[in-house]
Amino acid sequence: MSINVFLFSKSFAQQHTFEVKNGSFVYDGKPIQIHSGEMHYSRVPHEYWRQRLKMIKAMGMNTVTTYVFWNFQETAPGVWNFSGDRDIAKFIKTAQDVGLFVILRPGPYVCAEWEFGGYPWWLQKVPGMHVRTLNQPFLDSCKTYIQHLAAQIKNLQITHGGPIIMVQAENEFGSYVAQRKDIPLEQHKKYALAIKNELVHNGFDVPFFTADATYLFKGGSVEGALPCGNGEDNVDTLKKRVNEFHNGEGPYMVSEFYPGWLDHWGEKFVKVGAKGVVNQTEKYLKNGVSFSYYMIFGGTNFGFTSGANDGDSPIQPDLTSYDYDAPISEAGWATPKFDSLRSLMKKYVTYQIPDVPDAVLVIAINEIKLNKTVDLFNGIVKNIQPVVSDTPKTFEDLNQGFGYVLYRKKFDNAINGTLDLKGLRDYALVYVNGKKVGELNRQVKKFTINIDIPANATLDILVENMGRINYGPNIEKNLKGIISPVMINGKIITGNWNMYKLPFDQVPDLSKQKSSYVAGNPVIYQGAFKLKKVGDTFLDMSNWGKGIVFINGHNLGRYWKVGPQQTLYLPGCWLKKGKNTIQIFEQQNDVKNETISSVTKPVLDKLNLPKE
Known part of the structure; x- marks a missing residue:
């Protein structure tokens, strides 16, 4: 079962249909199999969306799946931004231009190793609000979010000539039900249904699905939505559980198939072998099981977007890099895993798989001189009015x-x-x-x-x-x-506690600050450098302690000497021919650095834990 992936050209005027019907995914009246890879528009500059989407198609996929991050769209209470890197409609249209279906996962909760699972941080300030439950203040906020999202993209569903074929209702809710036994199951189910109904009310009219481990379908399934299994490698188990919760029939889909895994600061970088991923993919292809690689391309948690897991430690902060050991690397490169899966897909699909697009040019910056330092205590803080409290x-x-x-x-x-x-x-x-x-x-x-x-x-x-x-x-x-x-x-x-707010929501302005430096004190380093050509590169942070880096005003994210990540991905589209600027907020400052350089390959697997 396959589909022609070139249907979504602008000149193709025919209205298409997509249904969950008679135990199959049905496109224009014919059963199909979904071959998808997950990519998040928020984890890569919009200038690179097309290249990454072409990479997904070149691996043999016919669909791209994406989460929508509420807190990426509502940047402050009541302030909505759908432009630039946040232009989700443009991302979806680009996928259509490339020839991919789109599966949408709008949450409102997404997890995704993303700050607060996608929720805006200020929800915690709303009186009487409890997130992710049948709570009216929370449901009211979700309603506002869904309304704004729908206004941007509801006309991009396949029912309106667009590429969106399915929409997820909530996300991995079965695990939350299992964890929150203090809330009655009936109340959990009413909440999840309320989210789905709100999506329907705001014009989402394509088939709905849920995504959970198969053993969590009881808590996570939603009336009127196809249950899909996350991480389920046993085809018989998948089919049995879907049949149990979907009127005794399919279709069958693994909504998250893991070709890699997530990573935390201070922990070993997780690698997943290509052979096992290829064998499992072939099992799905042979048995008519649709699938979506999570992630096919991970990208980067720029700025302060990385979240934290709540595991064996009180908290496990996620890396800035979201490379995920995915088939397509953080910088959009084809990996050996990509090559192996592309070769496999060529054996099974009848549609044409295009050539692999060129990667973005990579450069090395040999030496950037840091010619100004401003001590946090003796410089920055003196210009901030503190909040005073008992x-x-x-x-x-x-x-x-x-x-x-x-x-x-x-x-x-x-x-x-x-x-x-x-x-x-x-x-x-x-x-x-x-x-x-x-x-x-x-x-x-x-x-x-x-x-x-x-x-x-x-x-x-x-x-x-x-x-x-x-x-x-x-x-x-x-x-x-x-x-x-x-x-x-x-x-x-x-x-008399004095609190100085340092949000670093924009690049520090040091123009009126005199140079100052005290060893061991937090400090901002600043420099400028000129380039004759631009390209992707990786800042070498192995000689630094802990902090964040701004390049031309873009916050590249957090670095930390404990690893395993020792470089920061710098997209070439954020560099300029001619003069560029860099600011580094170094918290620990145990060693004074007068220069910084970049390398052509990332270092994501080098731990440097303190000796006990």
Whole structure:
């Protein structure tokens, strides 16, 4: 079973149909098999969408699947942005131009190793709101989101001449039902149905589906939606479970087939062998099972978009790179896994598989001189008006979503002993009178250090939000900053806390700042460099500690010497012939760097954990 992937040219005027009917996916009255790969428009600059989509098609796919990230579209309360990298309609139209169907996964919850699972951070500030449940304030917010999304893309469904063939109702809800047994199953089911009905009410009229592990279908299935299995490698089990929840018939689809896996800071980079992926793909092809690779192309968590898992550690922050060991690399390259799967697809499909498109040019930048440094304490903070409170406030209370907050308190009297910061969310560097005295890290459960504060001394705690939890029952517990009292020797420290907001939501302006530098203090490095040609490259961060990098105003994301990621992907479309600028916010600053360079290949698998 196959389809012609060239149906979606602009000159093709015929109205097409797509149905879930008689146990099959039916396109223009004929049964088909869906061969899909997942790619998220938000994880690659829009200038590269077409190249990545052509890569997906060149691997033999006829469909691209994408999540929609609510918090990527609503950038501040009531502020909606559907332009540039956020122009989801353009992404879908580009997929159509390339010759791909589109499967849409609009959430509102998406997981995806993305900040807060796609939810806007400020939902936590709405009185009486509880996310992902039958809660009216939450449903009202979802309604607004779905209305704005529908206005952009409902006319891009196949029922209106577009390429969207299916829409997901909620996302992996069965696992949440299993984790939240404190909520009655009936209430869970009413909530999921309410989300589907809201999508229908706003004009989504193609077939709906759900995506869960097959053993979670009971909690995750939604009336009127085809249940699809995530990660199910046993074809018989898939068919049995789908039949049980879909009137005794198919079609059968593995909605997430994992050719790679996700990665966290401080943990080994996960690699998945090509042979097993190829064998499993062939099993699906032989048995008429549709599938979607999650991910076929991962991309990058630019800026502060990476989330965190809630696993064995209190939190597992996700890498900036979302390479995922996918068949198409973070920079859009064909990998050996890609080549193997492309060769397999050629044996099974009757439609034409096009040539592999050219990759983007790659360059190396030998040396960028960093000719200005501005100390955070002696420069940046002096120009920020602090928020003063008797106790530390959370990021949310400060109306700040991302970045950093400096918590500062002056002590009239000397105090020493154990500083206890159990409410740390998520990473902190601690200073006394401007001298670094320790590091606290929620990820490794390090919440205490010994401290000695003289009389008339200042305590500084620089706290970083490492990404809100995107998966699991604690998704509602996602406040950032310092969320419980600061204690020293069991005593709560109150009175005149000064909080300096450092959201880094735009590139730092150092034009009016004098150069300053104190070893060990957080610092912003700045430099400029000229290029005769532009291309993709990878900043070498192996000699740096922890921080973020801006190139020409673009936040490339977080780096951290613990690894396994030691480079930052820099898209060539963000570079310019001639002058370019770089700013690096280095938190740890244990070594002064006067230059930085880039390399032509990424380093994503080198751990550098501190010695115990």
